[in-house]
């Protein structure tokens with residue numbers, strides 16, 4: 001590939017269960033023509049029609065055509081086989097072994113690469129965000145779900161079954177809260193966004209008093225944001241829920257350190273964007289655990305815990321980074 005083509009842009013596409021975001025990303029990581037369209041989940045392949053529409057809409061917004069880009073990177077939820085380009089399992093897209101790469105390459109006529117969306121987030125942070133400069137780092141995504149992905153030796157560590165970093169569905173504390181995966185006691189059931197709201201609702205139903213009741217008309221309206229707002233205003237119950245989440249996440253981070261021994265941890269996802277309260281609770285959790293596990297104390301003192309600064313651009317930049325990491329043209 002000549003120098004000129006190496007600097008051609010890439011289209012990044014983030015596929016979600018309700019919407020698809022796409023944007024043209026140049027070789028310096030600048031986004032233009034960002035579009036959002038609804039995801040058509042009426043059939044498994046209808047999602048790919050939506051992806052095609054998003055790519056074409058993004059290109060037309062920037063005045064480019066498909067012959068002027070290097071290719072497309074696509075971040076998708078669920079279990080992915082990136083080598084074969086197959087969406088193995090994604091319940092919210094109704095995907096079961098969908099040949100995403102080959103169908104999209106047929107539709108668009110350019111090279112396409114797919115990756116799990118948390119893996120895309122890790123690549124995006126590594127290439128464009130808070131993970132820049134680290135050849136070994138762990139990205140921990142906190143939102144409606146929880147998962148991590150590691151960059152090891154400058155590349156995404158994928159594991160064998162696509163599960164490396166799926167710490168959200170590990171029972172760390174021996175608890176028995178029900179999880180959406182069908183398991184019990186999973187980290188997600190204590191520290192993901194919906195879990196914060198559910199714990200608040202349960203405490204109110206058990207008769208605990210809280211500022212939360214003044215922020216919503218009925219307890220069913222409580223969301224993670226409501227818990228953050230109450231905690232910021234000094235509410236005891238909300239503070240305890242965040243402290244509990246911080247303790248669980250602190251333990252999860254110690255395990256990630258034990259497995260990957262990274263230079264840095266980068267926190268991303270909707271739950272930490274502008275949420276200093278949760279990040280503080282996580283730091284306290286890490287400190288508490290490391291007092292019991294002195295082996296990690298020295299590491300935690302020198303290992304930065306960073307928060308993503310990519311904000312709403314993160315998913316599209318991450319998707320573009322999928323392409324760049326595969327092509328290795330500018331990643332190394």
Ligand SMILES: [Zn+2]
Pocket residue numbers: 168169170179180181182183184186188
């Ligand atoms: Zn689970």
